[in-house]
Amino acid sequence: MSNQIQEKSVLVIGASGGIGAEIVRAFVQAGAREVIAAGRKPPRHLPEGVGFIEMDVVSPESVRRAAAQVADKVSIVVNSSGINEGRRLSDIDLAGARREMEVNYFGLLNVYEAFAPAMRARKEGTFVNLLSVLAHANLPLMATYCASKAAALSLTQAMRAELAGFGVRVCAILPAVVDTAMSSAASSPKMSPIELADEIVEGVINGVEDLYPGTAAQLRIALQKDWKAVERSLAARLPPGSCTHARRD
Ligand SMILES: NC(=O)c1ccc[n+]([C@@H]2O[C@H](COP(=O)([O-])OP(=O)(O)OC[C@H]3O[C@@H](n4cnc5c(N)ncnc54)[C@H](OP(=O)(O)O)[C@@H]3O)[C@@H](O)[C@H]2O)c1
Structure with missing residues (x-):
């Protein structure tokens, strides 16, 4: 597909986000006929x-108005909202928690409904869904975010199954931590959004179904080897004895 x-x-x-902006840049650099940025502003x-x-x-x-x-x-519809x-x-x-589901899960469903x-x-066509490797295993420090990404991963699989017979592809992007505003509080090593965007374009060109960029590839291997061990190691990142059970709605 490289020439295509x-x-x-x-x-x-x-497209205003740290990753979305770089995806716009990367598709322009790859020579796409036209690139359109979408977002609230x-x-x-x-x-x-x-x-x-x-x-x-x-x-x-x-979403329907934009699709019209x-x-x-x-x-190619890349959903990098989140x-x-x-x-x-x-x-x-x-x-x-409801907002996360609205944007990260129902937002993806709305995009599917309007563009499929x-x-x-x-x-023909390709959906590219920005998920997270944490869709596979919950990091309890961002519990409801991971749950919303798990829902979005499941939806991505259903999209792929529904659309495969029509020649439409669905590509899941499952990064670990990427250096953007969203991850400003994270202390773990961060992938550059520039590098990620270039890998995404290459993945789309090569028809990759599930892309685990940077350190996400190691986590994927660990999950395949022993997913319970990964679950336990993510659980262990909670500081011990600090549970307050404060509730805000
Ligand atoms: N950063 C990471 O470590 C990381 C790791 C794995 C996966 N991801 C995923 O990668 C994607 C991009 O993340 P990022 O790091 O680029 O985050 P970001 O810099 O915070 O950007 C998020 C983008 O989502 C848009 N957005 C939020 N709510 C929206 C809505 N209701 N409708 C349309 N757009 C909306 C924002 O637009 P506004 O400017 O209007 O708010 C912004 O453009 C997300 O799905 C995220 O979950 C990020």
Whole structure:
């Protein structure tokens, strides 16, 4: 598909984000015919020639409005929108947990619902879903975020199954920590969003189904070897004896 990328229009949702902005840049550099940035507000900087379309993934109407304008020409839909409330269960914020599901899970469902029909009809296209390696094993320090990404991974598998017969591909991106605003509080080594975006474009060109970039590849191997050991090691990152069970809604 490397030459074909020049014939493709790409939509990047969440283009104002640390990863989304680099995905826009990487598809422009790879020579995509057209790159359109989407989000609640225009990114501060867009490469020359990149258009913007308004889209709030939480609102089915907003996603449908955007799809009505561009779905007929867009072949690659990258969903890089996401939020992370960064809370453990003992510090639960029910409203925040619901927001995570609204953006990270229902947002993806809204994008599927609005963009899949055109891809099915044309019998071509690729969805690229930004998930997390933590979709496979919960890091209790960001408990409800991981749960929302697990739901999004499951949905991604269903999208792939539904669309495979129509020649439409679904690519899951499952990184560990990436150096953006979302992970500013994380102390673990962070992958550069530039490197990640370049790997995503290469993965799309090569038809990769599940991409585990950077250190996520090691975690994937560890999960395959002994997923209970990974679950325990992530659980062990909770500071001992600090459970307050404070509840906020
Ligand atoms: N950073 C990491 O360590 C990491 C690791 C693994 C996976 N990921 C995933 O990668 C994706 C991108 O993350 P990031 O690091 O680039 O985060 P980020 O810098 O916080 O960007 C998040 C993006 O999501 C957009 N967004 C949030 N709510 C939205 C909504 N309702 N409708 C449309 N767009 C919305 C934001 O737009 P606004 O400007 O309008 O808020 C922003 O463009 C997310 O799905 C995240 O979960 C990140």
